[in-house]
Amino acid sequence: DSGVTQTPKHLITATGQRVTLRCSPRSGDLSVYWYQQSLDQGLQFLIQYYNGEERAKGNILERFSAQQFPDLHSELNLSSLELGDSALYFCASSATSGGGVEQFFGPGTRLTVL
Amino acid sequence: AQSVTQLDSHVSVSEGTPVLLRCNYSSSYSPSLFWYVQHPNKGLQLLLKYTSAATLVKGINGFEAEFKKSETSFHLTKPSAHMSDAAEYFCVVSDPWAAGNKLTFGGGTRVLVKP
Numbered sequence: 001d002s003g004v005t006q007t008p009k010h011l012i013t014a015t016g017q018r019v020t021l022r023c024s025p026r027s028g029d030l031s032v033y034w035y036q037q038s039l040d041q042g043l044q045f046l047i048q049y050y051n052g053e054e055r056a057k058g059n060i061l062e063r064f065s066a067q068q069f070p071d072l073h074s075e076l077n078l079s080s081l082e083l084g085d086s087a088l089y090f091c092a093s094s095a096t097s098g099g100g101v102e103q104f105f106g107p108g109t110r111l112t113v114l
Numbered sequence: 115a116q117s118v119t120q121l122d123s124h125v126s127v128s129e130g131t132p133v134l135l136r137c138n139y140s141s142s143y144s145p146s147l148f149w150y151v152q153h154p155n156k157g158l159q160l161l162l163k164y165t166s167a168a169t170l171v172k173g174i175n176g177f178e179a180e181f182k183k184s185e186t187s188f189h190l191t192k193p194s195a196h197m198s199d200a201a202e203y204f205c206v207v208s209d210p211w212a213a214g215n216k217l218t219f220g221g222g223t224r225v226l227v228k229p
């Protein structure tokens with residue numbers, strides 16, 4: 001158990017809908033990261049927040065947004081969902097914001113868009 | 115820009131025999147490198163990391179990896195495979211000088227362990 005929690009574990013929804021994925025980092029970690037794992041794209045970095053501020057951004061679609069709250073939990077919002085958004089979404093956390101630091105991953109949220 | 119290539123998408127070994135998972139990286143700086151493992155329906159677990167100290171890195175569960183700058187490689191090995199090693203393994207690169215901590219993943223190597 002990494003100490004990173006994600007809810008829900010599974011999510012099934014329809015095209016065009018909006019969903020929110022939630023992540024709580026390990027105790028004491030200030031950075032939160034979001035990754036998408038799909039069969040065709042593999043594991044891809046979406047976005048990083050550090051102590052409430054956006055720190056790094058990957059190939060995150062404009063339909064996706066994230067935020068980190070004062071209690072350090074984070075939410076990833078996915079809107080206007082398409083079939084291709086079906087994937088496993090991981091949250092990770094680390095103590096600091098800089099590069100080269102290991103990240104601790106949650107169990108993931110499996111999103112299925114029908 | 116940074117990238118990672120895992121040279122084998124699948125590796126099959128017999129229990130008790132050595133495991134070799136190959137990884138090459140491309141980076142314009144001296145990178146930090148990691149190996150993560152993902153067991154079925156589980157999250158990712160860190161096996162080991164290289165951050166410019168010793169080139170031979172020991173990790174958990176008997177795994178180790180050797181950083182070879184001249185070959186831009188970071189291959190993962192284990193002398194004797196166990197059934198519990200069946201999983202997918204990811205080689206990962208990160209820029210230790212970046213303000214952010216984006217991890218770039220290889221495509222993964224799925225390991226099958228035969229009894």
